[in-house]
Amino acid sequence: DAGVTQSPTHLIKTRGQQVTLRCSPKSGHDTVSWYQQALGQGPQFIFQYYEEEERQRGNFPDRFSGHQFPNYSSELNVNALLLGDSALYLCASSIRTSGGKSSYEQYFGPGTRLTVT
Amino acid sequence: AQTVTQSQPEMSVQEAETVTLSCTYDTSESDYYLFWYKQPPSRQMILVIRQEAYKQQNATENRFSVNFQKAAKSFSLKISDSQLGDAAMYFCAYRTYGSSNTGKLIFGQGTTLQVKP
Numbered sequence: 012d013a014g015v016t017q018s019p020t021h022l023i024k025t026r027g028q029q030v031t032l033r034c035s036p037k038s039g040h041d042t043v044s045w046y047q048q049a050l051g052q053g054p055q056f057i058f059q060y061y062e063e064e065e066r067q068r069g070n071f072p073d074r075f076s077g078h079q080f081p082n083y084s085s086e087l088n089v090n091a092l093l094l095g096d097s098a099l100y101l102c103a104s105s106i107r108t109s110g111g112k113s114s115y116e117q118y119f120g121p122g123t124r125l126t127v128t
Numbered sequence: 129a130q131t132v133t134q135s136q137p138e139m140s141v142q143e144a145e146t147v148t149l150s151c152t153y154d155t156s157e158s159d160y161y162l163f164w165y166k167q168p169p170s171r172q173m174i175l176v177i178r179q180e181a182y183k184q185q186n187a188t189e190n191r192f193s194v195n196f197q198k199a200a201k202s203f204s205l206k207i208s209d210s211q212l213g214d215a216a217m218y219f220c221a222y223r224t225y226g227s228s229n230t231g232k233l234i235f236g237q238g239t240t241l242q243v244k245p
Binding site for chain 2: 042044046051052053054055056059067069099101103105116117118119120121122124
C-alpha cells in the first residue's frame with residue numbers, strides 16, 4: 012500500500028516564475044491538505060481539497076492555488092514566485108468519515124523542496 | 129484563533145534516558161485533538177501520538193506518553209528509554225474537532241531533539 016507521494020523531490024525556480032507541485036494521496040484517502048514549511052519552522056496550512064473543491068484556506072495570497080482531480084490527487088500552483096516562497100511543501104492526505112468530519116489522522120508525504128533564486 | 133507554542137528550540141538526552149518536550153496551546157474550544165509529530169532528517173512527518181481533549185486519560189504509545197493538562201492548556205511529550213533513532217524535530221499540533229472541522233493542523237515551531245550515545 013503506497014503512502015502519500017509527492018513530485019518532484021526538489022525544484023529550483025527563478026523569481027517571477029510559476030511552479031506546480033503534485034501529490035498523490037494514500038490509497039483510500041479522499042482529502043488532501045497542503046502545508047508550507049519554512050526552514051526551521053513548523054508547517055503552515057495553505058489549503059485543503061475535498062471532492063475537487065477548496066474547503067478551507069490558510070493565510071496565503073491568491074498566488075497560491077490548487078486543484079484536485081477525480082482520482083483524489085492534487086496539484087499546488089504558485090505564481091509570480093518570490094524569494095520568500097522558498098520552503099518545503101508538504102502534502103497530507105486523510106479520509107472523511109461519515110457526517111463530513113475528517114479523520115483525526117493525516118498522513119504526510121516526503122515533501123517538495125522549492126528553492127527560489 | 130488557536131495557537132501552539134513550543135518554547136524549547138533544542139533539547140538533548142542521553143541514550144536510554146528520559147526526556148520531556150513541552151507544548152502549550154491557546155484555544156476557546158472545548159473539543160479538539162492534540163498531536164505530536166516527528167520529522168527526521170528524511171523530512172517525512174510521522175505521527176507519534178494523539179490525544180482527544182474529551183479523554184481525561186493520557187495517551188501512551190510504547191515508549192511515548194503525554195501529560196495532557198486541559199485546564200492549563202499544556203501537552204507535553206515524554207520519551208522513555210531514548211534511542212538514537214528518536215533524534216528528530218518534534219512538532220506539537222492542534223486540530224479542531226467540531227462538525228465544521230476540515231482537518232487543518234496548527235503546528236508549533238518545533239523542538240529539535242538530539243540523542244547522545
